[in-house]
Amino acid sequence: MRVEYEFIHLEDSDLYRDDAAHALAAVFDLGVNVAGLSGQYVADLFIVSGLAVQFERCNPVYVAGKSGAELLRHMDSEIETLLDDEVPYRLSRTSDYWVGWNVAWYQLSSGRTYKSIFEVLPYDRIKSMYYPLHEADERKFIGVCESVMAQASVASNLKRIRVAAGFSQAQLSEASGVGLRSIQMYEQRQKDINKAQGSTLLRLARALHCSMEDVMEL
Template structure:
């Protein structure tokens, strides 16, 4: 069960599924097809300002682009060639897709900014949690993220 009262809504819940899928695709393609490390693509995501804008529900990034387009915009903003990105079909099952998908749900539920979340809990840690958490509920994932963030704040 989620233990924190949701902060002020940052964007309509109607956009949550789209944003979750798109962020999953974004990280899946960036890591598995383009070969970026989780740290490098997180750095690009933050530096591009996309992480902050998506946290605030900017319509272009939260509902106006698909995952591939988000990645191309992110890489272009960072002056990185994005010509080799291809559109993905269907729901993905990679650890990286799951991490992006769950990260978006956690961000919306917690009201925290993606930048703050990813500075406290590296994407690589979320990806590594796939095996024990991918069949768990969203609430369990939320509780684990809250624990990890509280560990960082307490340090």
């Protein structure tokens, strides 16, 4: 899903792009390394708090007008207890800072919502790209993300066969004995079904009345 706000054109500005990238980078860096939260939890808060939409709208009140600590407190008042009143300026550029910086670049470049990005690319998966991409140009990261998003837009074999068989994910889980979360991750390609145990593939295939090869991504 892509979002467009025709009344806003700040996304074309290099200054706005860098402000957005620095702001989101500070949110993840402070959230993980100072407040002690998980990266995915911070990403989820960023989305459900509505702050992600403000970034997508290029709202300068949030992107350029608040510090990383202020943005975290805006996302959840309980974070107040996890941050000192005076959060020192952090000189180091952690892998969490890198995640925020590059995700902001990618969102502005692609026009995709943050929600759609993190649905396909969970925080830990993005962070796993730090090596070797941390020394590469942001455009390299954008290219990798676009490739992953494009692949995710094509239904996996497991999903295609499941839908054709008339099963919901929960029904397939019950019929096969394979965990619901595992089925979801296989269909979203967050787990490689080609590396699944033979017993898992066999149970899925029997429930769907197909061969094990049919559900694999060959």
